[in-house]
Amino acid sequence: MTDNAKNPPKTPRKHLLPDMLLARQMLSMGIAMLIAEGISFLYPADQSFWIPLTTFCVCLYISTPLTALRRTAHRILGSIYGVIIAGIVCLVFPNTAGLLTFLVIFAGLTLWSRAFAGLYWLFVAFMTASVIMLLALLMQHTSLTPNYLITERTAFTLLGAAISLLVSSLVMPATERLDMLRTYRHYLTMFYLEYRISIFRLTETEIPDPDLNPREIFKSARTYQEKLPVWRYALFFNVFIYRCFVRFLHRIHKMRLLNRVLLTSISSRTPAVPLNEDTRNLLQQNRIITKRVLLALIRLNRDEAGKRLQDLAKINSLLEERMGREQGLSPAIMLTLREIENDLDHLTKGAVQLYLTCKNGNRD
Numbered sequence: 001m002t003d004n005a006k007n008p009p010k011t012p013r014k015h016l017l018p019d020m021l022l023a024r025q026m027l028s029m030g031i032a033m034l035i036a037e038g039i040s041f042l043y044p045a046d047q048s049f050w051i052p053l054t055t056f057c058v059c060l061y062i063s064t065p066l067t068a069l070r071r072t073a074h075r076i077l078g079s080i081y082g083v084i085i086a087g088i089v090c091l092v093f094p095n096t097a098g099l100l101t102f103l104v105i106f107a108g109l110t111l112w113s114r115a116f117a118g119l120y121w122l123f124v125a126f127m128t129a130s131v132i133m134l135l136a137l138l139m140q141h142t143s144l145t146p147n148y149l150i151t152e153r154t155a156f157t158l159l160g161a162a163i164s165l166l167v168s169s170l171v172m173p174a175t176e177r178l179d180m181l182r183t184y185r186h187y188l189t190m191f192y193l194e195y196r197i198s199i200f201r202l203t204e205t206e207i208p209d210p211d212l213n214p215r216e217i218f219k220s221a222r223t224y225q226e227k228l229p230v231w232r233y234a235l236f237f238n239v240f241i242y243r244c245f246v247r248f249l250h251r252i253h254k255m256r257l258l259n260r261v262l263l264t265s266i267s268s269r270t271p272a273v274p275l276n277e278d279t280r281n282l283l284q285q286n287r288i289i290t291k292r293v294l295l296a297l298i299r300l301n302r303d304e305a306g307k308r309l310q311d312l313a314k315i316n317s318l319l320e321e322r323m324g325r326e327q328g329l330s331p332a333i334m335l336t337l338r339e340i341e342n343d344l345d346h347l348t349k350g351a352v353q354l355y356l357t358c359k360n361g362n363r364d
Helices: 018-042 050-059 065-092 096-113 120-138 146-171 176-203 214-225 228-234 239-267 277-298 302-323 331-349 351-360
Strands: none
Touching: 018 050, 018 146, 050 065, 050 146, 065 096, 065 120, 065 146, 065 228, 096 120, 120 146, 176 214, 176 228, 176 239, 176 277, 176 351, 214 239, 228 239, 239 331, 239 351, 277 302, 277 331, 302 331, 302 351, 331 351
C-alpha cells in the first residue's frame, strides 16, 4: 500500500470505462423503447402510451440488471399504490371539484416525494394518482370510465416494466459482486491513509498539524448508502451477508472516526515532552503491522491477517506497559489503538471477509 494510494485497487479496465457503460445503457434504452413502441403500434389501445413511458422511466439511470429490477419493483409497487389511492378518490369524489382538488394535492405530493431518493415507489405512487386524476377530468364526457383508466394503467405499467427488465438483463453487465469487493477495498485503503497520518503526527515532531475532517468522512459514507439498496437485491436470498456488509461499512467508518479521535488526543498532548525512542519505534511497528493486516484483508488472505493481528496485539501490549512511564502517551491514545485492533480482529473474522474470499478467491 503506497503513500499515494488514494484510490481503491484497480479492477479490470473493461469495468471502469464509462463510455462502455454508457454505450450499453443507450443500447438497452434503444432496444427496450423499440419493443415498447412496436407493441403500442400493434395494439393501439386508448392508453397504450403507458407502455413506452414506463419502459423509458425504468431504463433511466440503470447500470446493472439489478438496478433495473429495483426500479421495476418500485415502479410496479408505486403504480399499484397510486391506482388504489386514485380509485378510492374517483369513487368517493367523482365530481369535477373533487377531482381537481385531489389533482392539486397529488401533484404537490409528487414534488415532495422527490426529496426521498431511496423511495422511488413513493414518487411513482403520487405521480400515478396525479395522472389518473388528470385523465379522469379530461375524459369525463367520454365513454372511458375511471375503472377503465385504472385497469389499463396497471396492465400497461406491468408490460412496460417487464420489457425494460428483460432487455437490461440481456444487455447490461452484472457488476454487483465486483462493486462489493471494490467498496470493501476502497474503505480499508481510506482508513489506512488516515491512520498513517495520525501515527506520523505522534512520532514526528516537525510536520504540520494535519486535519481529518469528520464532515469529509460522513460525506464519504454516503457513497456506500447509495449502493446498499441494489446490494439488497443482489443478496436477496442471503440476508445475513447483506446485514454483515451493512455492519462492516458502519464499522469501517467508525474506525475512520477513531483516527480523528486519535489525532485529537495527539494534538492535545504536551509538545514539550518528546516520546522515548523505544516508544516511537513501537508506534512505527504498530503502523507497519497494521498496514500488513489491511493488505492481507484487501488481498482476501484471512490467515495472513490473523497472524499479523497477533503481532499487532504484542506491540500494543508493549505500548501499554510503557504508557504509565511515558508522559507523551495518554490513556486515550492507547485505548484508541486497542479499539482499532479489536475492530481489525472483527473484520478478519467477519462473514464479509469469508464471503468475498469464497466468491473471489485469494488475490495476491
